[in-house]
Amino acid sequence: MSMIRKITLEEEMKKNPQLKLSDIQSLREWCEKQPHLPKIEDSFLALFLHSNYYHIEAAKNTIENYYTTRTHLPEFFGNRDPLGEKELRQVFKVMAYSPLSGVTKEGYAMMYATFVDGDPSHFNLNAVVKYFFMLCDILFLTNGTNNGFVFIGNADKLSFGHVARISPLAAKKALYYVQEAMPVRLKEIHVMNVSPAMELLMNIVKPFMKKEMIDMMHFHSSLESLSKYIPIDALPNETVGSESSIHELDEIQVKRLEDYREWFLQDEATGRVNEALRIGKSKSASDLFGVEGNFRKLDID
DSSP states (O other): OTTOOOOOHHHHHHHOTTOOHHHHHHHHHHHHTOTTSOOOOHHHHHHHHHHTTTOHHHHHHHHHHHHHHHHHOHHHHSSOOTTTOHHHHHHTTTEEEEEESSOOTTOOEEEEEEESOOOGGGOOHHHHHHHHHHHHHHHHHHTOOOSOEEEEEEOTTOOHHHHHTOOHHHHHHHHHIIIIIOOSOEEEEEEESOOHHHHHHHHHHGGGSOHHHHHHEEEESSHHHHTTTSOGGGSBGGGTOSBOOHHHHHHHHHHHHHHTHHHHHHHHHHSSOOGGGOSSSOOOHHHHHOOGGGOOOOOOO
């Protein structure tokens, strides 16, 4: 673990003049009175405060949601060994994610995602989501706070076959984590090369999206349209950007996950809630997300 680079509270204080030690202390004291929560580092408390614009009560809510959700979603937050988990090794060949260099004109960080393998039979939503959340974890750990986060998805290979393999309940769970638990200031979601399957996908996920998230979404049929929001030269060179190729960028991200293997194993062992110690009624996945049987998988030819 000593080789792992982590941002420190001191670095966060320099980046964020609004961040107060008294607020960190207040959050730390609250956490210590929640026996079900794991031990939380001060740099992560800074992340929760910053993502909630320094509102302490909102930060407490996000902390509770973050650790409880990660505990009760093993399909996304369990078996995260980047070297030993077969499902992950497979998804590394199907999806590519990459944080992009540079920032938007507002100073927001950017993450790009695209299919590497467009065969729907190789698509596993749980693994795709797991991979994305793992990369986000490393960004939070190493980069800490940023002014905002922009997600750019390339839908050129998205097909009705992919959409047919998406469980509405899994979509609900993933969106709950992003909207209620992820310590990030999500600002914009851009979808490039919109295909007819995208409309069907939106019909599935929209019921689980808050109005604020729906309002963040922008769909683009041209790079010219996208360029109004983000610097196009930051995109991988397959999309006419000047960045490295998506395959090169993806290899870098997979290597990063492998380098942080010990952190993922430790997080899974120690970074979860203990429901037996929760004051009041313990929580379960059905309390958070409803019952599996309430959702029927779409049947699309």
